[in-house]
Amino acid sequence: MRLNGEISYEDEGEVERESETQKLIVGYALTSKKKKSFLQPKFESFARNKGIVFVAIDQNRPLSDQGPFDVVLHKLSGKDWCQILEDYRQQHPEVTVLDPPDAIKHVHNRQSMLQDVAAVKLSNCYGKVDVPKQLVIKRDPSSIPGEVAKAGLKLPLVAKPLLVDGTAKSHELSLAYDEFSLSKLEPPLVLQEFINHGGVLFKVYVVGEAIKVVRRFSLPNVCRRELSEAAGVFNFPRVSCAAASADDADLDPCIAELPPQPLLEKLAKELRCRMGLQLFNIDMIREHGNSNGMGKCQSMSRYSRTFF
Numbered sequence: 001m002r003l004n005g006e007i008s009y010e011d012e013g014e015v016e017r018e019s020e021t022q023k024l025i026v027g028y029a030l031t032s033k034k035k036k037s038f039l040q041p042k043f044e045s046f047a048r049n050k051g052i053v054f055v056a057i058d059q060n061r062p063l064s065d066q067g068p069f070d071v072v073l074h075k076l077s078g079k080d081w082c083q084i085l086e087d088y089r090q091q092h093p094e095v096t097v098l099d100p101p102d103a104i105k106h107v108h109n110r111q112s113m114l115q116d117v118a119a120v121k122l123s124n125c126y127g128k129v130d131v132p133k134q135l136v137i138k139r140d141p142s143s144i145p146g147e148v149a150k151a152g153l154k155l156p157l158v159a160k161p162l163l164v165d166g167t168a169k170s171h172e173l174s175l176a177y178d179e180f181s182l183s184k185l186e187p188p189l190v191l192q193e194f195i196n197h198g199g200v201l202f203k204v205y206v207v208g209e210a211i212k213v214v215r216r217f218s219l220p221n222v223c224r225r226e227l228s229e230a231a232g233v234f235n236f237p238r239v240s241c242a243a244a245s246a247d248d249a250d251l252d253p254c255i256a257e258l259p260p261q262p263l264l265e266k267l268a269k270e271l272r273c274r275m276g277l278q279l280f281n282i283d284m285i286r287e288h289g290n291s292n293g294m295g296k297c298q299s300m301s302r303y304s305r306t307f308f
């Protein structure tokens, strides 16, 4: 199927002619918010020039009565939609669904999404890949201080909703500086050790075998003095969103150096295979003050999940 082959072209003109005879039809099912942010007119015309045509899927009509599609691209949730997609996949094995609902479900949970990353053992790949130590609390906030002590998690801790379902609430994070205030948190949640990383994060987008890395500003390091003086739980905004680009910032190369390409390629290949996803992003941070003598320790992604 054409999707597997590169759309090669010498120049736009050649692609123009080619696109008249060879189009890749992408049916999309996105929320209006996501369509607005993802399928912007400039992007749509750029894609069309490369022979890729986006067609809106009418969710009020049977999917099989629409198309034909080469690809179905979606970011909707709900049992009904997932069933529609699964039925469609059975009837149309020739169509690439990005991505299958079961694979996406795996990364909608901040515990399961990191299991594959933790399982990836990368050696001789220019760095070590790891995930922050974390603890899942499903209920009973009063149990949190004891559970944290039992698990040996070091403060400060980042508190994150356990489920990532695309709602604003699923991105409401907070930083807890002392264990007594932990019982104010609202399970179900993940508590993750805060990793000092110099205030810069690397957002790694994976689309099939293509990898794109961008730098984003992130939370600053938490020093010992701050930890000894601060107390309580503080909500923080989406500090590393697209508007927080650090690509053009004048940064210390030790902080801003991108993760090595061989590391990213190996990690992306492993995660594509383990998660069964073609579209996802990985947030990577480089641990600061790493004293384990393991060279450039790439303490990494807090999660991997579909993006757009």
Ligand SMILES: Nc1ncnc2c1ncn2[C@@H]1O[C@H](COP(=O)(O)OP(=O)(O)OP(=O)(O)O)[C@@H](O)[C@H]1O
Pocket: 132, 158, 160, 170, 171, 172, 173, 192, 193, 194, 195, 196, 197, 201, 217, 218, 219, 238, 239, 240, 241, 283, 302, 303
């Ligand atoms: N363990 C951690 N150590 C240090 N900083 C962290 C950690 N986890 C999260 N952060 C900070 O919090 C921000 C948001 O964390 P995360 O990416 O897990 O949440 P999110 O809601 O999925 O974010 P996004 O806005 O990218 O969707 C990160 O960009 C980073 O600045």
Ligand SMILES: O=P(O)(O)O[C@H]1[C@H](O)[C@H](O)[C@H](OP(=O)(O)O)[C@@H](OP(=O)(O)O)[C@@H]1O
Pocket: 034, 037, 164, 165, 166, 167, 203, 240, 241, 242, 281, 306, 307, 308
């Ligand atoms: O930094 P970006 O814009 O890539 O962050 C995305 C993020 O990768 C996910 O796509 C989020 O979508 P949901 O998982 O559905 O929440 C985006 O959130 P949104 O509210 O802007 O759609 C982030 O922007």
